[in-house]
Amino acid sequence: MPTVKNWQLGRDMAYPYDARYPERQFAFVFNINRCIACQSCTMACKSTWTFSKGQEHMWWANVETKPYGGYPRWWDVKILEQLETANPGAQVWGGTPGDGRLAPYGTFEGQTIFEAAARALSPDSARVLGYLPTDEEWNSPNIYEDNPVGKRGVRNALDDTGVQLPVHKTWFFYLARICNHCSYPACLAACPRKAIYKRPEDGIVLLDQSECRGYRKCVEACPYKKTMYRGNTRTSEKCIACYPRVEGTDPESNGEPMETRCMEACIGQIRMQGLVTIAEDGTWAEDRYNPLYFLVHVAKVALPLYPQFGTQPNGYYIPPRWVPRPYLRQMFGPGVDLAIENSISPSRELLAVLQLFRRSNRIIFRYEIEEGPKIYEGSLHGRKVELYNDTVIAFGKDGRELFRTTVEEPVHVRSNAHANSI
Amino acid sequence: MSYHDPEPEDPQELVGVELPGDEAVTREMAATFADEFAQLGLTRIQILSLYRRAEYTGAHQAWRLLGEDEIARIVDESLAVYGRFVWVVTDGPEEVAGSVAQPLRLVRRGS
Amino acid sequence: MTQPTYAPDLVEEAVLLAEPTAPAASAQAFRRERDRIYEIVDDDAREASFRSLHLRWFARLGLHRVIDQVAHQRVDVADRVNVSRVVRALTRQDEGADLVDEATLDAASPTPTLVLRLCPSTLLRPDALCTLLHNELTHVADMLDPAFGYERRLPASEDGPSADNILRDRYRVLWDTTIDGRLTRVGLAGPTERTARWREFASAFAMLGEGCESAFEEWFNRTDPTHAGLVAFALTPPQLANAGKPGRCPLCRFPVASLDARDGGVSPATEAVIRAAHPAWRIELGLCSQCLDLYEARQPSCA
Incomplete structure (x- = not known):
């Protein structure tokens, strides 16, 4: 099996195909600290792409309650368990997180889903460790996620045995998910008909419906379970990253690259999506003032979801601050501690970049900060806070200014009757 | 919320294991939401209603556990820093030939 | 009972699930044939070809075998139903058997249709399928047995729908208890089923207190339960009868x-x-x- 460079793992890894990298890569950052599970993203996607017969159970975008829920149910628990069974006690990270783009989280010393499949006693045809979810696991997203049942008469307390939880008395958070348009897609690797491909211009992973013959190997292989089988067409389908919008060919886009429907609909303003430049070795080329590059490689607050799977996902998450670290380290890798530290006490630049989220539905390719005077100094949660009257300017693909954000004092008071008018 | 006996064979039934968590975690979650939404420019009423509404289970659970007064204190703490300014977003000029660009000013916060 | 008919979606999913366990040469032959069907342009012709292919492989993989065996054993049911249909259940909770009346040409001897709802994955687990079928068919046998005296509607309560639900739950628990008791005695159920029934019984009849276990034993060991007997006990368990109206x-x-x-x-x-x-x-x-x-x-x- 060829080897490819996986910068998220800080090492080379086995992958069924030779490395080929797109010019730019579709990528996104979700700030979990803001997600309240309003499901606007879920419905925006559903009403755009998966509202037809045979797609009833398909949710290309979904928001699930972690650690209790999942769509399909227990997807991450199951694949983590398979990996642990394949490589008991050795799914660990080593080395030390570094500053470079090559091994920012250290080195993953365990096995990826590709490596575990090669060593496991699976059929020769199985290139990826995975499983096929059952009907039950697909058919009820979010059921009981927030309000699980408990024993009769025992309320507001954990079960003594810890086996069955009455209600979520402990921590939880919402995990919004779409296809990660991975750099080394497991769905692509597993397809016996080569029906799945990664576009060279933007790295979006698409499934050619005319080539698909419904083997469901992609459904089995995708560790994030973001390819889904449609019974009435007997083909699999997946998130297409709203590619007409990203291309700027959607009539609404007026030729400018636009963010996807799920991003645009996010009322919690947790989402930012963009296109990052990929270097020849598959890492992110230095692009200091691309907001995604800044969040992932400079501020280091945004982390990949389950990087240990080995697909090099292009979805990044600002991890929830209140969740116990061991859980977060399993989910986002060893970069969690630094990410949380940096997001609790945001730097002047990070605070400015966080203001770029959802101020426009156009893709931001570059930002600039015009520094202003310090306007506040104080403390919050026992940490020093300084605020500046900085102006953040966002630019689109052709360098045109999309918008600028600044702060203003004193407060402009509007009458209640017109509080929401422009 | 139902309270019938769990049926282990029921795939819709949620079973799980105990995970560490306490009031401090809930307080941290509540403070995080307050910080984030204050940074976004929501008003005190808007942020408080996020906690009061049962639809937003995470925030609402914190409100139930900590109480209105404590949540209000947490929100005020965040607003004391991030709520003292108006975040103003100005759209870039449209590239339409012959027209004069009119920046659109969106005042995202009231008083 | 004539040969059961199988719903196409159940057949297709069961075949697809069974495919990885089939010998490699068989699986390849199946895939070659299936791939070609995608090329058929006419929608109806393509659909018909898919159905016929999956049905053939369903038989070839022997996925009908357990149902045929159990149906053959259960003469108490086979003689009393017209045809049986096997359809797809979406969850394990939906699995079961129903009797459906259908207008027949011979109105003098109407025979109901048996509908079995099964998950495709259950067809791949012969032991579990056998246990499930015997349990469900015993329900059906009771329904068809004049001595049992089954009536479709339980008595409506004056106390509203919540009381109706309680009665239905208790009735279901009692009936299941007698069925698993009978199946255990002929070796078609085991301790697992007994424990599960006891748990349900203890929950539904918690008001019996210390007498709960002996009541369970009595129902579990009963050989000739009747619908009327089940309803009477479910309506007023002994303790409630003594305590008067709630x-x-x-x-x-x-x-x-x-x-x-x-x-x-x-x-x-x-x-x-x-x-x-x-x-x-x-x-x-x-x-x-x-x-x-x-x-x-x-x-x-x-x-």
Whole structure:
């Protein structure tokens, strides 16, 4: 099996195909600290792409309650368990997180889903460790996620045995998910008909419906379970990253690259999506003032979801601050501690970049900060806070200014009757 | 919320294991939401209603556990820093030939 | 009973699930044939080809075998139903058997149709399927047995739908108990089923207290249960019969077996909220658990 460079793992890894990298890569950052599970993203996607017969159970975008829920149910628990069974006690990270783009989280010393499949006693045809979810696991997203049942008469307390939880008395958070348009897609690797491909211009992973013959190997292989089988067409389908919008060919886009429907609909303003430049070795080329590059490689607050799977996902998450670290380290890798530290006490630049989220539905390719005077100094949660009257300017693909954000004092008071008018 | 006996064979039934968590975690979650939404420019009423509404289970659970007064204190703490300014977003000029660009000013916060 | 007919979606999913366990040469032959069907342009012709292919492989993989065997053993059912259909269940909870009346040409001897709802994955687990089928077909046999005297409707309660639900639950638990008891004695069920039934029984008839276990034994060992007997016990278990008619909650007026008796009772804040809605209510009158939940939940939002 060829080897490819996986910068998220800080090492080379086995992958069924030779490395080929797109010019730019579709990528996104979700700030979990803001997600309240309003499901606007879920419905925006559903009403755009998966509202037809045979797609009833398909949710290309979904928001699930972690650690209790999942769509399909227990997807991450199951694949983590398979990996642990394949490589008991050795799914660990080593080395030390570094500053470079090559091994920012250290080195993953365990096995990826590709490596575990090669060593496991699976059929020769199985290139990826995975499983096929059952009907039950697909058919009820979010059921009981927030309000699980408990024993009769025992309320507001954990079960003594810890086996069955009455209600979520402990921590939880919402995990919004779409296809990660991975750099080394497991769905692509597993397809016996080569029906799945990664576009060279933007790295979006698409499934050619005319080539698909419904083997469901992609459904089995995708560790994030973001390819889904449609019974009435007997083909699999997946998130297409709203590619007409990203291309700027959607009539609404007026030729400018636009963010996807799920991003645009996010009322919690947790989402930012963009296109990052990929270097020849598959890492992110230095692009200091691309907001995604800044969040992932400079501020280091945004982390990949389950990087240990080995697909090099292009979805990044600002991890929830209140969740116990061991859980977060399993989910986002060893970069969690630094990410949380940096997001609790945001730097002047990070605070400015966080203001770029959802101020426009156009893709931001570059930002600039015009520094202003310090306007506040104080403390919050026992940490020093300084605020500046900085102006953040966002630019689109052709360098045109999309918008600028600044702060203003004193407060402009509007009458209640017109509080929401422009 | 139902309270019938769990049926282990029921795939819709949620079973799980105990995970560490306490009031401090809930307080941290509540403070995080307050910080984030204050940074976004929501008003005190808007942020408080996020906690009061049962639809937003995470925030609402914190409100139930900590109480209105404590949540209000947490929100005020965040607003004391991030709520003292108006975040103003100005759209870039449209590239339409012959027209004069009119920046659109969106005042995202009231008083 | 004639040969069962199988729903196409059940057949297709079962074949696809069984495919990885088939010998490699067979699986490849199946895939070659299936791939070619995608090329058929006409929708109806393509669909028909898929169905016929999957049905052939369903038979070839022997996925019908357990159902045929059990149907052959269960003469008590086979002679009394017309045809049987096997359709797809979406969840394990949906799995089961139903009798459906259908208008027949021979109105003088109408025979119902047996419908089996099964998950595709269950067809791949012969032991579990066998146990499930025997359990379900025993229900069906009771329904068709004049001596059992099955009636489709349970007596309606004057106390509203919640009482109807309680009665239906108790009836179901009792019937399942007698069925697993009978199946255990002929070696078609085991200790797992017995334990599961006891758990259900203990929960549904908790009011029997210490007498619960002996009542369970009696029902589990009963050889000739009747519908009327099950209904009578479910309506008024001995303890309830002695205690007289259950009361009603003074707030919602719904019938309840007992008012709420949890430790700590009603907090002053909750009491205030209740009094705001029901000025005449006093704490000594008590209230049901549902009402207490409701007013406790309302209490903070009024703060």
